[in-house]
Amino acid sequence: MKIIYEDGDICVIEKPSGIIVNNSNSSGENTIQNWFKDKLELRTSNLEFISKGGIVHRLDKDASGVLVLAKNETAYEKLKEQFVNRRVDKTYLVLVHGRLSEKEGILSTPIERNPNKKTHFYVGKDLSKTGITAWKVREENDKYSFLDVNILTGRTHQIRVHMKHIGHPVFADELYAGRKTARADRKLLFRHFLHASKITFKHPTTGESMEFESDLPKDLSDLLSTLSSG
Helix, strand or coil: EEEECCCCCCEEEECCCCCCCCCCCCCCCEHHHHHHHHHHHHCCCCCHHHHHCCCCCHHHHHHHEEEEEEHHHHHHHHHHHHCCCCCEEEEEEEEECEEEEEEECCCCEEEECCCCCCEEEEECCCCEEEEEEEEEEEEECCEEEEEEEEECCCCCHHHHHHHHHCCEECCCCCCCCCHHHHHHHCCCCCCCCEEEEEEEEEEECCCCEEEECCCCCCHHHHHHHHHHCC
């Protein structure tokens, strides 16, 4: 696991695609949570910091990018508070299908679990589950748009659900792009195009503003080059 930054309170890593963050979402696979619990030599406990293995926020299995982990209970609680109160700025690089009608925008709608497909989420009506997603076009053509996306909330599959909702699903997204589209995309990229490129938050002990970035991985940058040359 590549560590970007580490001190006595936090550990910031670059999560590779293909690795699950939380044990609760795994099926006996290696997880970030297990790796970090082993690193900190944490034992089983009912204490939330330990039971969560220092995991404060998550990324989808297929997603890559910057992830912040807490090394002690105090740091865990203070970071968790920042996420809950929307004081953490998270930016993603995302490739979606089609040309968006506006160069930038913001979407605020509830995101709920699909009762008919437990692994899927959709735009619902429960305002207590509202997700807020802001996007800005970096590059575009008639087939694809490359976006900077900021999420002001942390709903499961938030970016993927919102992009599908406005008719521009994430590239190679097997759950939300549609079977035929995803199958064609996956011939070029074997995971959805979603990368957590930057995160900004306050250090849990010093209060200093911390900002960390993660460059676009080679598989994603290679795809952009392929699509632009095609």
